[in-house]
Amino acid sequence: MRTRTAHEQRVYPLSTQQVIHWTEDGRAHTAHWRSESGAPPPRRVEVADDRMAADLAYRLSCEGTALLWRGDFQGARQLLSALARRVDRGPHRARGRRTPAESPAEAFHQHRRTQSRRARVLGMLLVPLDGDFGVPLRRAPDVREACREAYGPASRPSVTSLRELLGLIGAYEWRRKGVEVPALGGDRVHPHYGVFSPVRGEYVDLVAEAPLPSRELAFDIGTGTGVLAAVLARRGIARVVATDQDARALACARENVARLGLSGQVEVVEADLFPPGRAPLVVCNPPWVPARPSSPVEYAVYDPGSRMLHGFLDGLAGHLAPGGEGWLILSDLAEHLGLRPRAKLLAAFDAAGLRVVGRLDTRPVHPRALDPADPLHTARAAEVTSLWRLTAA
Incomplete structure (x- = not known):
């Protein structure tokens, strides 16, 4: 399958035009916002670390509050997995109880809605990137080359979702191994x-x-x-x-x-x-x-x-x-x-x-x-x- 042509021009705002704002230690902060999906920067941002419970993180993410991670990088990955399990259970129904679709087309659109909600909620867990694409978190991997291949040359500190960053890492491995x-x-x-x-x-x-x-x-x-x-x-x-x-x-x-x-x-x-x-x-x-x-x-x-x-x-x-x-x-x-x-x-x-x-x-x-x-x-x-x-x- 193919990449888009001019018949499918990108309708998303360029990430280079986006800035994310948050308050930390009583001071206002800003950074360049990166989103390959074209998602706008979250309007509400809270600083989080390893002390945050998964249930609270899930509730905040569902409500549209992003979590800027300052704890251990591997802890963030574990939290993302916990959020994914909660999303996959669904918001208002027990596991295994799915309303049957009336037609194949409705099944497809229902599936797409589910995917969209999943991406939106999981995209609320954010990680910082330094000006050289280093991740200033404990036990963080070196993702600088993966980021350069996806984003181009580094220039300034930025913030992106952990989900996107893990996607960059996976794509880098695909490119390296073939x-x-x-x-x-x-x-x-x-x-x-x-x-x-x-x-x-x-x-x-x-x-x-x-x-x-x-x-x-x-x-x-x-x-x-x-x-x-x-x-x-x-x-x-x-x-x-x-x-x-x-x-x-x-x-x-x-x-x-x-x-x-x-x-x-x-x-x-x-x-x-x-x-x-x-x-x-x-x-x-x-x-x-x-x-x-x-x-x-x-x-x-x-x-x-x-x-x-x-x-x-x-x-x-x-x-x-x-x-x-x-x-x-x-x-x-x-x-x-x-x-x-x-x-x-x-x-x-x-x-x-x-x-x-x-x-x-x-x-x-x-x-x-x-x-x-x-x-x-x-x-x-x-x-x-x-x-x-x-x-x-």
Whole structure:
């Protein structure tokens, strides 16, 4: 799945414009507020440490009071886990008692509301960062390199949520270790922070298996980590032009292409969907679910109004060389959730002047597809990911 294009411009305020205020030891304090989700700085902030009970912390967080941690870093992690257990129990119902949704679409929206509330409450536990991204707390890990890779150069003291900081640490480990890609012979792709990791490999395998219409030139639209461009190059396509609008994705793709020794075949360019010209093969793996994301990184999964999908389809015929193919890699999860009927997708093909000449299907094997406790299990268990082979009608 892909990072956003210009069709999904970020609607969140830039964190560089935000300041958080609090009172400590009788004095007013301010710091730069960091939030990759675009959440505004909390209006109410209390200083907290290891003496604060989890129940009190949960009540304050639910009421919208943020807790700026001054205790032991590992104690903060334990408190975050305690808050997560309380959130997951739900505010007004006993464990295991969940109101059944009336439809798959309602189950999805109910799930999203639950996720949103969980993120909001857990985001209320805050930690300080020094001007060099050091964490001035006891037993805190060295997160300076992880922060620099996500935020850029350090400049001034700041505050962020512990949940976001732990996400940065996890992303740093993903980037350092990389993700093994069987379609690349086991070579690894290294995702940057904020760029969707190709951990769901079934869509990559489809691109590795589909019959190539040409080995001359291909466009990879919304390249993200660059994994599909790399697969196409490894399959022998002489030149691949990979596009994206997101600065992190562009840097990530270029780094991965260089690591894999493919810089002579793959050119990564900034473009709104299509680069200039036509190609015998144009590939796109847009976000699969037509819903509004709650953070920038979710643009790889959620495509509001299917704007990227329609942007690709509407422009595809004009960028195909005579006899060329467009490969649309798309899950039907939205269909099983009642968010986009199959008939609507087929009508979009017709409206764009496209004809289906073939389709390859595969089923996901990720853990959530096999977990009956997942709120969306019925839809996930039925999900099929397809590579649609399209030509100009």
